[in-house]
Amino acid sequence: MTTKPAGGTIDGPAGMPGRAPAVADDRDSRPSFDALLPPAMAARAEDIGVRKARQDGLGLFALAVLAGAFIALGAIFATTVSAGSGDLPYGLGRLLVGVAFSLGLILVIVGGAELFTGNTLLVMAWASRKISIRLVLRNWLIVYAGNLVGALATAAVMFVSGQYAFGQGSVGVAALAIGNGKAGLDFVPAIALGMMCNALVCLAVWLSYSARTTTDRILAIVPPIAAFVAAGFEHSVANMYFIPEALAIRSWAPADFWAAAGRLPADFPNVTLTGFVANLVPVTIGNIIGGAVMVGVVYWFVYLRQARSRSG
Numbered sequence: 539m540t541t542k543p544a545g546g547t548i549d550g551p552a553g554m555p556g557r558a559p560a561v562a563d564d565r566d567s568r569p570s571f572d573a574l575l576p577p578a579m580a581a582r583a584e585d586i587g588v589r590k591a592r593q594d595g596l597g598l599f600a601l602a603v604l605a606g607a608f609i610a611l612g613a614i615f616a617t618t619v620s621a622g623s624g625d626l627p628y629g630l631g632r633l634l635v636g637v638a639f640s641l642g643l644i645l646v647i648v649g650g651a652e653l654f655t656g657n658t659l660l661v662m663a664w665a666s667r668k669i670s671i672r673l674v675l676r677n678w679l680i681v682y683a684g685n686l687v688g689a690l691a692t693a694a695v696m697f698v699s700g701q702y703a704f705g706q707g708s709v710g711v712a713a714l715a716i717g718n719g720k721a722g723l724d725f726v727p728a729i730a731l732g733m734m735c736n737a738l739v740c741l742a743v744w745l746s747y748s749a750r751t752t753t754d755r756i757l758a759i760v761p762p763i764a765a766f767v768a769a770g771f772e773h774s775v776a777n778m779y780f781i782p783e784a785l786a787i788r789s790w791a792p793a794d795f796w797a798a799a800g801r802l803p804a805d806f807p808n809v810t811l812t813g814f815v816a817n818l819v820p821v822t823i824g825n826i827i828g829g830a831v832m833v834g835v836v837y838w839f840v841y842l843r844q845a846r847s848r849s850g
Contacts, residue, residue, distance in 0.1 A: 573750040580662070580841035582747045583834075587663030590652065591673040595680055598652055602684020605651035609685070610692035610779035612642025614701075616767065617716060617780075621708040629768070636767030640760045642776070643739065647746050647755055654682045654775055655736045656743045658829030662838045666845070682822075689778035697786040707799030710787050717784025718806040720777055721813030725820045728772055732824020733832065735771030738762040739825075740833040772821040781814040 574582065590598075616639035623631045646653045657677055663669045696702070702710030723731070745758035766773070787795075788809045796802060 573754060574748045576748075576837075577841050579744065579747040580837055583659055583744065583837070584663045584666055584668060584842060586747075587660040588668045590657060591660055591663065591669040591677050593652075593677075595676075598677065598680050599684045601650070601652040602654070602681040603688040603691075604649070605646050605653040605681070606685035606688020606690075606775060606778060607692045608645035608649065608651055608688075609642040609653065609773075609775045610689045610696075611645065612639045613776050613779045613783075614692075614696060615639065615641050617713050617783075618701075618704075618709055620716070621705050621712040632768040632770070633764060636764030637760060639767045639776070640763035643742060643759050643763050644756055647743065647759060648752055652677075652681045652684065654678060654685050655739050655773060655825050655829055657681055658736065658826055659740055659743060659834045661830040661834040662842065665835065665838045666842055685775045686778050689775060690782055693779050693783040693786060696783060697790070702783075702787050702791065703795050703798070707795050707801075710791060710795060711799050711801055713780070714784045714787055714801070714806045714809060717781045717788075718808045720772065720817050721781055721784075721810065722808035723772070723817060723820075725816070728817060728820035729824040729827070731770065731772040732774065732821040733828035734769070734824075735766045735773045735821075736825040736828035737832045738766040738771065739773065740829040744833060744837065772817070772824065774818060774822040774825050777814075777817055777821060781809065781817060784809045785811065785814065 616635045619638040620631065620635045623634070626634075643653070643656075645651070646656070660669070660674045660677060664671060664674050702713055739762065742759045742762035745762070746755045749755040749758055784806065788803045788806055
């Protein structure tokens with residue numbers, strides 16, 4: 539049996555003396571409230587990025603459709619919570635809406651789906667040369683298209699349901715106000731708001747990589763998502779629901795809805811197809827910068843860059 543002398547050496551292979559293993563730093567053995575610490579989170583993000591990039595296209599698209607619908611469900615919840623809440627202080631009302639909207643990312647992360655904004659973190663695996671830029675762009679295109687289909691389909695179902703007429707039309711008025719505000723943004727501010735949004739969304743995804751339980755994941759997701767909604771930042775996939783839903787209400791809601799709501803379609807002039815595209819383009823650009831650069835590249839540089847330089 540090999541024994542370890544007190545002097546600090548052990549028998550190596552074929553009886554050759556070897557160095558004793560270093561004594562673990564006391565700090566390494568201390569318990570942590572984090573299931574995984576940031577270096578291990580970075581490795582997990584890299585591994586997940588490789589797996590996502592290599593997933594078959596049909597399965598990827600189906601999961602992306604789910605994610606678009608899940609984010610739309612969060613948007614529906616947020617819209618309903620915001621209806622008739624004008625008497626609340628602005629910040630408190632926005633906080634409640636943000637907490638409600640976090641349902642969307644909880645469903646994506648815990649339920650398992652593919653969300654374009656979160657998948658901007660694939661750049662971590664690309665920077666480590668684990669996947670090609672072609673695979674990154676393939677994933678983004680398929681997932682973006684699937685998210686759009688899921689969000690639009692959910693908007694169509696919600697319009698047909700007539701839920702916008704609930705609360706004497708207050709839900710529909712809230713949806714119209716949200717869509718009108720988003721479609722009226724100028725190009726550069728929309729990029730900036732998209733950057734800040736996806737920095738927080740990707741931080742929520744990043745924090746979820748530390749988790750080992752469903753409870754951990756939910757607790758990690760809610761604060762960043764509530765923060766971006768409360769602050770008024772712009773999420774491209776959420777806007778794939780918000781603006782089309784507002785457009786459907788403005789275009790096809792019956793006269794009794796407008797009578798009950800006490801509003802007119804002309805009160806929401808920005809809610810047009812052109813306004814939808816004019817929002818989606820800059821917000822998507824901002825989301826890519828916020829997620830890929832402000833979160834993905836930064837964490838790759840801190841935790842994975844040296845491993846990449848050692849391996850190649």
